[in-house]
Amino acid sequence: MVTPILSDEVINSTELRNNQKRWLDRAYVNPVSIMSGNKKLVLLNREHAKHMYSLTHYAEIVLQFCRERIGGESESKVFPWTKYLNKEEAEEFSRELLTTFEKATNSREWLLFEELLEDWKATANAISNPDLTKALLAKAEPSKYVKLKE
C-alpha cells in the first residue's frame, strides 16, 4: 500500500520502461511514483522539486528566527547582522521577512526572498561602518556635485 503524495500516480518499473514517454510527459505535470521492489521513487518536475526544497530551507530559517524573537534572544544566530539594526528596523525586517516568505510560498519566486535578505544584510553591513553611514545620511548639497563626463 502506497499513500499518494501530491495526487501522484503509482506505477511499477516495468510500466515505466514500456511507456516511458507517456509517463515522463505525465510527470512533467504531476508527480509519478515508481515502485521497484521495495524501492519507492518519484519522477517530479525539477521546478516543483526546486520549490519544495526552497520552501523547506527557508521555512526552517524563518521558524528559527521567529523562535529567537519569541524567546527574546539578544543576538540572532540565524541572522547575526541584525544586531546592527535599531528597534524599528528590526521590526520592519521581521515584518518584511514574514510577508515576503508568504508571497514567495504562493508565487514560487524565491529570488524575491533571497533579495530581501541580501538587501537587509547590506543595510546592516553599511550601518556597521560609522564613516559610511555618516556619508550616506549626509544631506545632499547639489552645489558641490561634480559631474562624471561620458
Next chain:
Amino acid sequence: MSNSKSRYDIDFENGRVEKDWFALKGEFPERVSDCEEFLRNNPEDRRKAIGILKKLKGRHKGKLQYDITKNDARVWYFVDRKERMVVIKYAGHHPDKY
C-alpha cells in the same frame, strides 16, 4: 541599444567621492566601466545586476549598493528619477562583516 536621451547623468556628491571613484577605477578599470554603464542605463534594475545590486532598507532606504567586486569594492548612490540623475555618495572598499 539604449537611447542616448534616456541615459542617466552621473554626479559625485563631492570632489572626494570623485577621487575615490577614480581610485577604484584604477584598481578595477573594466568593472568600474561596467558599473558606469549600468548606472547610465538601468540604475535600479536588479534583474540586470543579479547579486550585484542591493536596495538598502531602514535608515538607508532609497540608497543603492553596487558591488564592484565580490570582496569589498562598493559604490553607494541614489537615483533622482525626475532629473534622470544618479548621485554617487560613496565609493571605496568596505569589507562585509557578515
